[in-house]
Structures are given as C-alpha cells and as structure tokens.
Amino acid sequence: MTTAFEPLAAGRLALRNRVxxxxxxxxxxxxxxxxxxxADYYAQRAGAGLVVTEGIQPSAIGQGYVDTPGLHTDEQVAAWRRVTDAVHEAGGTIVAQLMHTGRIGHPAITEAVGHGPxxxxxPSAVPAAGRVHTPDGHRDPVVPKALxxxxxxxxxxDFTDAARKAIVAGFDGVEIHGANGYLLHQFLATNTNQRTDRWGGSPENRxxxxxxxxxxxxAAIGADRTGLRISPANGLGDTVEDDHRVVYPLLVRELDTLGLAYLHLVEAGxxxxxxVVRDLWSGTLILNPADADTAAHPARVGLVADGVADAVSFGRLFIANPDLAHRLATGAPLAEPDLTKAYGGDHTGYTDYPALQPQLV
Incomplete structure (x- = not known):
C-alpha cells in the first residue's frame, strides 16, 4: 500500500512525499x-513533496490583482532565482504556476505597475460580476476585450515565453492555471466563451x-516538466459550465496524449x-479534495492509499503549518491560519508561523 509520505516521480519532477x-x-x-x-516563505514549506507557487502572470496583460508577481522580464527572472535557490537549498521541489487572469482585472492595476492602463x-466581451480590488479601492469591472x-x-x-523564463529562473517545472475562473477556464465555460470560431461554440472547440x-x-520546456490545474464547475470568477460533464472528459483525454508531468484536479465543484478523471488520466493525478483545508480532515492523505489520487494538495493549512507534511505524518496538532492576514502586508501572517521542528518529511 502506497502512503502519502512516500516519494513520487511525476514526469521529471522528484517529489520527496505526496503532500x-x-x-x-x-x-x-x-x-x-x-x-x-x-524566498523565506517558500523555503519554510520545502518539506512539501511539491511546492506550487502563487499565480504568476505570464505577461503584463495577464495581471488581475494588486501586488502579484510576474515572469515576463529579466528582472523578475532574477528575483525568482533567489526563491528557487532557497527552496532547493532546503531540499524542495518547486514549480511556477502560470496564471493569466483574463477578464478578471482592471486597467488601474496594470497602470499602477507602469504597464499602462x-x-x-x-474569449468574449463579457464582464465578470462583482467588484475589482484596485490600488484606488474597489471598482466596477470593465468590459474585457475579446481576443x-x-x-x-x-x-x-506568452505562456511559452514565461515557461522558458521559469526554467532559467531555476524552477523545476511549471503548472498552467486552467482553473478558478481565469483565462483558460474562461475558454471552457459556456457563459464566458460565446465565440463562433474554432476557439468557441462546441465543447471540442472550447x-x-x-x-x-x-x-x-x-514543446518549450518538456511535457515532463509541465502540469495543468483544472476545477470543473467550481463557479469561481463568475463562470458557468452547463456541460462540464462533457467538456472535462474531452479535455482530459486530449491532455493525456501530451505526456504531462501531472494533472492537478480541484474537486470542489x-x-x-x-x-471519471482518474480513469481517463494515465499520468500522475494531484487532487485538491473538496475538504482539503478543513483541519478536522487530515485523513484526506488517505486518498493516496485508497488509490483515489497519486498526491494530495493543501492550501490554507500550509499557511499556518509550514511543516504540514511532517505534522500529517506524525499526527501532530495543526495550527489555524489568521486569514485576516492572508493577502498583502508584511511578514506577519506570512513567514512568522513556526514549525514544530526543523526536520521535515
């Protein structure tokens, strides 16, 4: 029986465990x-089998939030090299998540960092519902430009250029963000993709x-260093997927032919x-379970032993538990994060959560 605390080879990626x-x-x-x-934040969490970074915009137009990092300039590459060096020194494996937010964003955000408004x-000129956080406060969303x-x-x-830069910056690979209402997801969703050309309409086109x-x-960096994240029908970013039970099996079948390092499935939707995805996917499957961040359910790592997935990902629990893999392996208590400090600010609520001990799984 395989446990979540055993090594895993996912393409070219060598995971020290499956958390x-x-x-x-x-x-x-x-x-x-x-x-x-x-650099400190990710190095502290290098005991994870795989560290997937926060979303990194692959281009200036791909930025949808204030104070998020990019990977499309030489200066950004040099800054990320310090991060990857720190993680590797701590024995970890780290991939860059490439996140183009698509219609989620505002001209004031790119203007504030010198890229112009x-x-x-x-995919289509359909704005998202809700409000957008900008440097000037919350504002109404704008109508996006249809590509x-x-x-x-x-x-x-832009994605391929950013992937090449990720390798130059020392990342072990990249994860393409195809989930949570961002650009790739917008192409998949029926309400955000209203195109009638080869990029829209039928599930095969979407x-x-x-x-x-x-x-x-x-093709740019090797399929064995490339992962992709999906979140069928989770509704984030004001997405509606009327036919997700048709679209995602089609998508997984096509992706499976590429030999990717892994598929990262968010199952909450x-x-x-x-x-179904497990049966169709022949490679490594990383599962973000529906209750993955509920401290009362650390036994979710048992999904690996049950064969449901090859590895299990956790989000919020890693904020307050930099040594989460060790804690889950030993049954140690889990700390709860202060989510009022989740976004922005200084090191508090970021790098000041203590580990139980230096030795990580």
Whole structure:
C-alpha cells in the first residue's frame, strides 16, 4: 500500500512525499517582483513533496490583482532565482504556476505597475460580476476585450515565453492555471466563451485553447516538466459550465496524449467527477479534495492509499503549518491560519508561523 509520505516521480519532477502545497495568491510582491520574504516563505514549506507557487502572470496583460508577481522580464527572472535557490537549498521541489487572469482585472492595476492602463482580455466581451480590488479601492469591472485569433496565438506564445523564463529562473517545472475562473477556464465555460470560431461554440472547440497552451509549453520546456490545474464547475470568477460533464472528459483525454508531468484536479465543484478523471488520466493525478483545508480532515492523505489520487494538495493549512507534511505524518496538532492576514502586508501572517521542528518529511 502506497502512503502519502512516500516519494513520487511525476514526469521529471522528484517529489520527496505526496503532500503538495497548493498555489495560493498572497499579494506580497514588490511591484511585480518576489521579495526576500517570498524566498523565506517558500523555503519554510520545502518539506512539501511539491511546492506550487502563487499565480504568476505570464505577461503584463495577464495581471488581475494588486501586488502579484510576474515572469515576463529579466528582472523578475532574477528575483525568482533567489526563491528557487532557497527552496532547493532546503531540499524542495518547486514549480511556477502560470496564471493569466483574463477578464478578471482592471486597467488601474496594470497602470499602477507602469504597464499602462491595459484593458483585460477574454474569449468574449463579457464582464465578470462583482467588484475589482484596485490600488484606488474597489471598482466596477470593465468590459474585457475579446481576443482576436492573432491575440490568442500571441497569448499562447506568452505562456511559452514565461515557461522558458521559469526554467532559467531555476524552477523545476511549471503548472498552467486552467482553473478558478481565469483565462483558460474562461475558454471552457459556456457563459464566458460565446465565440463562433474554432476557439468557441462546441465543447471540442472550447477545450482547444487549454490544449494548445499545454502543447506549446510542453514543446518549450518538456511535457515532463509541465502540469495543468483544472476545477470543473467550481463557479469561481463568475463562470458557468452547463456541460462540464462533457467538456472535462474531452479535455482530459486530449491532455493525456501530451505526456504531462501531472494533472492537478480541484474537486470542489463536482466531486463526483473525480473517479471519471482518474480513469481517463494515465499520468500522475494531484487532487485538491473538496475538504482539503478543513483541519478536522487530515485523513484526506488517505486518498493516496485508497488509490483515489497519486498526491494530495493543501492550501490554507500550509499557511499556518509550514511543516504540514511532517505534522500529517506524525499526527501532530495543526495550527489555524489568521486569514485576516492572508493577502498583502508584511511578514506577519506570512513567514512568522513556526514549525514544530526543523526536520521535515
């Protein structure tokens, strides 16, 4: 019986255990640069089998939040190199999550970091519901610019350029963010993708962008260093997926032919789809369970032993428990994070959560 505390080879990625740190936006970049606190934060959590970074925008137009880091300039590459060096020195494995937020954003956000007031882009000119946090406070969302066919090709190239920069910056690989209402997810969803060309309409057309991004990134850095995250029907970012039970099996089948290092499944939207994905996916499956961040359910690591997934990812529990893998392995108490300090600020609520002991699993 395989347990969550045994090593795992996911493509070229060597995981010391099967407890994965899920990507979490923390909004603590300096402009668009990770800081020395960022390096400390991830190094503290290097006991995870795999550290997946917060979402990193692959282009200026891909930024949708204040104080999030990028990976599209040489200065950003140099700053991330300090982070990856710190994680590797601590014995960890780290991948960069490439996150293009699509219609989630505002011109005031890109203007504040010197890129000009860029209008967010999306599959179709359909704004998201709700309000947008900007440097000037909460504002109404703008109508996004519908990507042209040429824009789509340029966006795919942006992902590949960022993936190459990730490798130069010392990352062990990349995770393409295809979940949680961001650009790839917007192409998959029926309410955000109202196109009538080869990138929209039928399920086969709506999965095309995600597949082509994964194909291009794989060609650039190797499929065995490329992962992708999906979140069927979770509704984030004001997404509606009327036919997700058709779309995601199609998507998984296509992705499976690429030989990716792993697929990262967020099951909160439709847990019943998990066994379907498991059956269709021949590679490594990382599962973010529906109750993964509930401290009362650390036994979720048992999903590995049960064969439900090859590894399990945790988000909020890693905020307050930098040595989470060790705590789960030994049954030690789990600390609760102060979520009032989850986004922005200084080192408090970021790098000041103590580990029980230096030795990590």
């Amino acid at each position: 994965v740190m899920a990507p979490m936006t923390r909004r603590r970049a300096y402009g668009t640069l990770p800081t020395t606190d960022t 860029l209008t967010p882009v999306a 042209t066919a040429e824009d789509i090709e340029r966006t795919i190239a 999965i095309r962008f995600a597949v082509e991004v994964a194909r291009a990134v794989s 439709d847990p019943g789809l998990t066994p």
